[in-house]
Amino acid sequence: MVRAVTADGTISPTPATIAFTILPPLWQRWWFVGLVTLLVGLTAIGIVRNRVARLIELERVRTRIAADLHDDIGSGLSRIAILSEVARRQVSADTPVGEPLSVIAGASRDLVDSMSDIVWAINPNKDQLRDLVQRMRRFASDLFTARQIEFRFRAPGEEQPLRIGADVRRQVFLIFKEAVNNIARHSVCTEVEIELRIERGWLALRLEDNGPGFRPRADKRGARTIEHEARAESLGGELQIVSDQGKGTEVLLRVPLAAKMSHRDGRLR
Numbered sequence: 001m002v003r004a005v006t007a008d009g010t011i012s013p014t015p016a017t018i019a020f021t022i023l024p025p026l027w028q029r030w031w032f033v034g035l036v037t038l039l040v041g042l043t044a045i046g047i048v049r050n051r052v053a054r055l056i057e058l059e060r061v062r063t064r065i066a067a068d069l070h071d072d073i074g075s076g077l078s079r080i081a082i083l084s085e086v087a088r089r090q091v092s093a094d095t096p097v098g099e100p101l102s103v104i105a106g107a108s109r110d111l112v113d114s115m116s117d118i119v120w121a122i123n124p125n126k127d128q129l130r131d132l133v134q135r136m137r138r139f140a141s142d143l144f145t146a147r148q149i150e151f152r153f154r155a156p157g158e159e160q161p162l163r164i165g166a167d168v169r170r171q172v173f174l175i176f177k178e179a180v181n182n183i184a185r186h187s188v189c190t191e192v193e194i195e196l197r198i199e200r201g202w203l204a205l206r207l208e209d210n211g212p213g214f215r216p217r218a219d220k221r222g223a224r225t226i227e228h229e230a231r232a233e234s235l236g237g238e239l240q241i242v243s244d245q246g247k248g249t250e251v252l253l254r255v256p257l258a259a260k261m262s263h264r265d266g267r268l269r
Helices: 030-090 098-122 129-146 166-186 223-234
Strands: 150-154 191-199 202-209 238-243 249-256
Touching (some): 030 098, 098 166, 129 166, 166 202, 166 249, 223 238, 223 249
Antiparallel strands (some): 191 202, 202 249
């Protein structure tokens, strides 16, 4: 509003007026906000679709690797094992080549078993809890039955659709496999109890035998024991071996279902 003042001090009775509007900044205008929201939404959709596509491609790569290992390397190792066994039987143990052929046959069989474990671990069709339980139960049954050891295997809720990553499955199975081998070879037991549970996002495994037991010493741990303790720790879990003379041996493993977790949840129960 403007008023005019004459030289003698007379003020105009009616002020002059002009109306104008101050526009908001560019980033506060409705069309700009809408455009930014649309771009953020499209970016988020693109990121999610790209992640899903990468996961699908990773599943396909795992499937191809598993098939290639099984078809090519696995069949080749099996052929070496069979031929070595045939050659070993055709020569006597006293001949110079008898012992090397036995070593080759044994190493080939071990490689075939290791290859089978690798193929199973990376196969995306074996990512369920029931697949891990089935493989563990089959391995324990084969070994304990051959040694005439009775065993009980309990896995509550094994049929629930729970997905377990390849790294967790492989490491847990290798630790379980070593524990079963040690029990069968060294425990002098007649009964074994195995229990696998899922507790609040953690996988808990317990193996207990009725053998004479032993007194473990921290400075006498074997290289394999240290290796499997490191496997458990790499998953953010813990491995314990509890034993005493006349009281049998108990192996306790507890790991998170999500690998590479840094925190630890106390001691095993």
